[in-house]
Amino acid sequence: MSDQKTKIQEAHKDESMVIQKEMIAEHYKRLERAPETKEPVVYTFVPGNLTELIRSFGCLPVLPEINALQSGMRGKSRGYIAEAEKRGHSEDVCTYVKCDIGMAMAGNIGPTGTKIPKPDLLLLSYTGCYTFMKWFELLREEYDCPCVFLHVPYQGDGEIEPEHREYMIKQIKDEVIPALEKISGRKYDEDALKERLRLSVKAEDDLVWVLQSAMNKPSPIDAYFGAVYYVGPIFSAFRGTEEGVNYYKALRREVQGRLDAGLGPVAPKGPMAEEKYRLVVEGPPNWTHFREFWQMFADENAVVVASTYSKVGGTYDFGFRHNPDDPLGTMGDYCAGCYTNHNLPGRIDMLCQYLQDYEADGFLINSVKSCNSFSAGQLMILREVEKRTGLPGGFIESDLVDPRYFSAANIKNRLESYLQMVEARRVGASQKGMSA
Amino acid sequence: MSIACVVGTDLGSTTTKSVILDESGEVLGRGITNSRSDYDRAAKVARSEAFITARFNLLKREVEQAAGPEVLQHLLDAFRLEQTLAQLDRLHQLVSGTLAFGVPGELAGPAAEAVDTIIARIRQEELDRFKETNPSKRSDFFRDTVGSAWSTISEEIGDPKGVSFDMLLGLYDKCIIQVENEPLALGFGDHIESALVRIGGSTEVKTGVHHAVEAEFDVREEVGTGYGRQRLPFPKEMIRSEILCHGLGASVMFGGTRTVLDIGGQDTKAIQVDENGIVTSFQMNDRCAAGCGRYLGYIADEMNLGLHELGPLAQKSTRTVKINSTCTVFAGAELRERLSLGEKREDILAGLHRAIMLRAMSLLARSGGVDNEFTFTGGVANNPAAVSALRELVTENYGDKVLNISPDSIYTGALGGAIFAHRSAN
Numbered sequence: 001m002s003d004q005k006t007k008i009q010e011a012h013k014d015e016s017m018v019i020q021k022e023m024i025a026e027h028y029k030r031l032e033r034a035p036e037t038k039e040p041v042v043y044t045f046v047p048g049n050l051t052e053l054i055r056s057f058g059c060l061p062v063l064p065e066i067n068a069l070q071s072g073m074r075g076k077s078r079g080y081i082a083e084a085e086k087r088g089h090s091e092d093v094c095t096y097v098k099c100d101i102g103m104a105m106a107g108n109i110g111p112t113g114t115k116i117p118k119p120d121l122l123l124l125s126y127t128g129c130y131t132f133m134k135w136f137e138l139l140r141e142e143y144d145c146p147c148v149f150l151h152v153p154y155q156g157d158g159e160i161e162p163e164h165r166e167y168m169i170k171q172i173k174d175e176v177i178p179a180l181e182k183i184s185g186r187k188y189d190e191d192a193l194k195e196r197l198r199l200s201v202k203a204e205d206d207l208v209w210v211l212q213s214a215m216n217k218p219s220p221i222d223a224y225f226g227a228v229y230y231v232g233p234i235f236s237a238f239r240g241t242e243e244g245v246n247y248y249k250a251l252r253r254e255v256q257g258r259l260d261a262g263l264g265p266v267a268p269k270g271p272m273a274e275e276k277y278r279l280v281v282e283g284p285p286n287w288t289h290f291r292e293f294w295q296m297f298a299d300e301n302a303v304v305v306a307s308t309y310s311k312v313g314g315t316y317d318f319g320f321r322h323n324p325d326d327p328l329g330t331m332g333d334y335c336a337g338c339y340t341n342h343n344l345p346g347r348i349d350m351l352c353q354y355l356q357d358y359e360a361d362g363f364l365i366n367s368v369k370s371c372n373s374f375s376a377g378q379l380m381i382l383r384e385v386e387k388r389t390g391l392p393g394g395f396i397e398s399d400l401v402d403p404r405y406f407s408a409a410n411i412k413n414r415l416e417s418y419l420q421m422v423e424a425r426r427v428g429a430s431q432k433g434m435s436a
Numbered sequence: 437m438s439i440a441c442v443v444g445t446d447l448g449s450t451t452t453k454s455v456i457l458d459e460s461g462e463v464l465g466r467g468i469t470n471s472r473s474d475y476d477r478a479a480k481v482a483r484s485e486a487f488i489t490a491r492f493n494l495l496k497r498e499v500e501q502a503a504g505p506e507v508l509q510h511l512l513d514a515f516r517l518e519q520t521l522a523q524l525d526r527l528h529q530l531v532s533g534t535l536a537f538g539v540p541g542e543l544a545g546p547a548a549e550a551v552d553t554i555i556a557r558i559r560q561e562e563l564d565r566f567k568e569t570n571p572s573k574r575s576d577f578f579r580d581t582v583g584s585a586w587s588t589i590s591e592e593i594g595d596p597k598g599v600s601f602d603m604l605l606g607l608y609d610k611c612i613i614q615v616e617n618e619p620l621a622l623g624f625g626d627h628i629e630s631a632l633v634r635i636g637g638s639t640e641v642k643t644g645v646h647h648a649v650e651a652e653f654d655v656r657e658e659v660g661t662g663y664g665r666q667r668l669p670f671p672k673e674m675i676r677s678e679i680l681c682h683g684l685g686a687s688v689m690f691g692g693t694r695t696v697l698d699i700g701g702q703d704t705k706a707i708q709v710d711e712n713g714i715v716t717s718f719q720m721n722d723r724c725a726a727g728c729g730r731y732l733g734y735i736a737d738e739m740n741l742g743l744h745e746l747g748p749l750a751q752k753s754t755r756t757v758k759i760n761s762t763c764t765v766f767a768g769a770e771l772r773e774r775l776s777l778g779e780k781r782e783d784i785l786a787g788l789h790r791a792i793m794l795r796a797m798s799l800l801a802r803s804g805g806v807d808n809e810f811t812f813t814g815g816v817a818n819n820p821a822a823v824s825a826l827r828e829l830v831t832e833n834y835g836d837k838v839l840n841i842s843p844d845s846i847y848t849g850a851l852g853g854a855i856f857a858h859r860s861a862n
Contacts, residue, residue, distance in 0.1 A: 379802055383804070386717070392716065392717065393717070395719060395802070397722040407722070409663070410720075410722060413663070413677065413678075413679075413703075413720075414720060416677050417677035417678070417679035417680060417715075417718060418718075420676060420677045420679075420680050421677075421679070421680065421714075421715045421716070421718070424680060424714045424715065425714060425715075425716070428710070428712060428714045
């Protein structure tokens with residue numbers, strides 16, 4: 001076990017990963033300096049984030065759930081969660097929330113070791129997660145700062161209706177923009193916003209190209225474990241920035257190189273030599289044992305070719321791009337299109353589509369204890385997708401950032417059983433084909 | 437004589453099982469042992485036990501007609517007695533060696549006497565049991581049988597002011613692990629001669645025994661499965677998930693199987709299989725082992741009962757008490773609460789069995805429901821109260837289904853592994 005751990009720690013890093021690490025570190029440093037540079041700080045969440053707008057006011061975004069997942073990956077979440085539980089947050093509360101609250105209690109030192117400044121504004125874009133609302137209530141109490149609420153209508157009927165759009169534009173105009181004007185002391189500059197949205201589109205095009213490269217055989221990327229790195233910049237502080245555009249250019253180049261060379265993804269212990277299973281995954285990953293979890297797939301030569309989690313901050317692969325010519329409307333469309341804002345039939349359609357387009361062998365659900373927005377209905381999704389596609393589904397349970405809910409032996413057992421089942425069915429089908 | 441065979445070993449969290457199949461795919465031997473938190477050792481013991489029964493089977497094939505089944509059963513009992521006595525001698529040695537530093541100096545003499553008394557009494561009990569025509573059912577494991585006798589005798593002879601019960605039990609606890617983990621000579625060849633002497637077998641039996649001792653096994657393929665399967669020194673492709681093994685094993689035991697429920701020590705699995713025994717869907721419990729075999733073990737300890745006594749006692753219930761928790765930890769608290777409220781033990785136990793099965797029903801529903809035929813496997817399938825609770829719930833939720841339970845259900849995973857090995861060898 002310790003051997004495995006050491007090997008995983010001596011992990012291979014792609015060039016794009018190095019660039020991203022530097023971008024993140026630089027952003028945290030800039031945040032630390034914000035009280036001196038007077039750059040206003042806006043806390044907001046990944047799904048439905050209005051980064052271009054925030055940035056157009058010269059403000060810096062902080063994404064609490066990114067802090068939580070980064071803390072999870074860096075082994076800090078256990079202590080933060082304990083801190084929050086000590087202060088009365090129950091074991092059943094979302095562990096992202098507890099990790100973030102615990103971090104704030106412990107001095108608000110971010111995952112890279114720099115101080116995270118207090119928010120000047122809490123910008124809550126509500127895209128299907130009720131807990132986000134409660135989370136910001138707690139932060140509002142803690143920091144005594146203004147909080148603005150953008151209510152994004154749920155896609156209950158699977159459509160964004162024109163009146164939904166109007167409703168969101170009105171809120172952005174009447175609530176969000178004035179709040180940003182107030183904390184930044186700047187007037188709303190639509191040209192600056194349009195320019196940022198143009199940069200967004202460039203990054204979005206490259207990201208979609210990268211994600212869809214998984215349609216190749218072998219896939220040059222892992223579209224779950226690898227993709228959570230790939231979506232990092234665009235889902236957080238870097239959409240609508242030059243750094244973001246450059247990152248995606250570099251990433252695309254890198255993936256193109258692997259594609260040209262016929263290479264598979266690079267897993268924690270190194271490049272994958274074989275692609276035995278092509279899988280679609282639903283649900284967020286576990287962060288506390290992220291590399292160990294990924295390596296379990298890699299050890300079985302299982303590659304994830306599409307995932308829904310990599311769409312929580314936008315479902316670009318179904319055609320959406322920010323439209324610089326309609327800046328407020330496009331932001332509304334973006335918010336409403338986030339994966340968490342989709343209804344269950346929409347999520348089922350998406351999984352079925354992925355299974356078909358990416359020629360996958362089956363799909364796996366990682367059901368996390370913390371997140372009811374994701375987990376509720378997943379068993380129904382499992383059965384329905386199996387029924388429609390005839391492909392086998394598997395079910396794994398873990399958590400986002402609470403290491404107590406990760407049982408390596410249990411997960412490995414389920415994953416191996418699932419893959420052996422896929423293999424046995426494949427052999428069974430080919431024997432049937434031969435005898436027919 | 438060299439016999440081609442394959443072996444499947446199922447390293448469970450509580451027990452480890454091995455099954456040997458001969459060339460035609462018939463079961464030649466089965467072996468079981470407790471997993472004793474040492475999977476390597478447990479796998480060796482289970483395998484060696486399976487070869488012991490395989491040799492008995494060879495003997496049976498050769499002489500049963502001439503000698504009669506009773507003689508062979510008697511020989512097997514004698515063999516088991518010899519094994520127990522050998523382990524008891526080793527336990528005696530180890531405990532005596534521990535006395536020097538395990539008890540205060542002034543008590544060393546009386547403690548040694550007490551230990552000698554305990555060992556002598558257990559030995560006598562074993563010899564008496566051997567003479568009984570229909571001895572009562574008990575655990576297969578030395579740790580359980582000797583441990584229970586040791587505890588009873590210690591309670592009787594322990595002196596709170598001198599060599600106390602706790603002291604005597606402590607000595608046992610210290611040494612039993614070593615007895616279990618040492619490579620003791622307990623094989624067929626090691627004890628069959630003395631067993632034969634004990635029963636005074638005929639010439640035919642003696643010749644048969646001779647042949648069985650001489651038989652050589654040519655193991656063509658081995659497959660490992662179960663919770664501790666990664667510990668087996670096999671190549672990766674010979675290690676199979678226990679879900680596939682249980683599905684296949686159940687489907688070979690009962691050809692019509694479409695749904696399998698396996699409740700083991702710390703896993704509950706609901707499995708759907710097709711007509712070839714290939715798994716099409718499965719669900720299992722998460723990291724929490726609530727409602728699994730361990731839960732029953734814990735309840736048995738709480739009630740000061742043997743695991744095998746739980747089911748029969750629960751069946752005496754006239755009114756099932758509703759139990760809310762299948763959490764092993766909470767269940768203890770709930771059990772005491774119910775007892776304090778004056779509920780009867782059998783009624784509480786009936787409720788506990790139903791609670792386990794309600795949890796299993798939820799996994800079954802998640803995996804796709806209960807289809808005909810339905811096969812129940814794993815250690816808990818030996819518990820009659822668990823079976824009747826399951827039968828009731830299945831009928832309530834899915835209507836009448838054929839429910840298959842094999843007396844050898846605990847070997848289902850190992851059997852599935854052995855079948856995979858057999859297929860791979862051929």
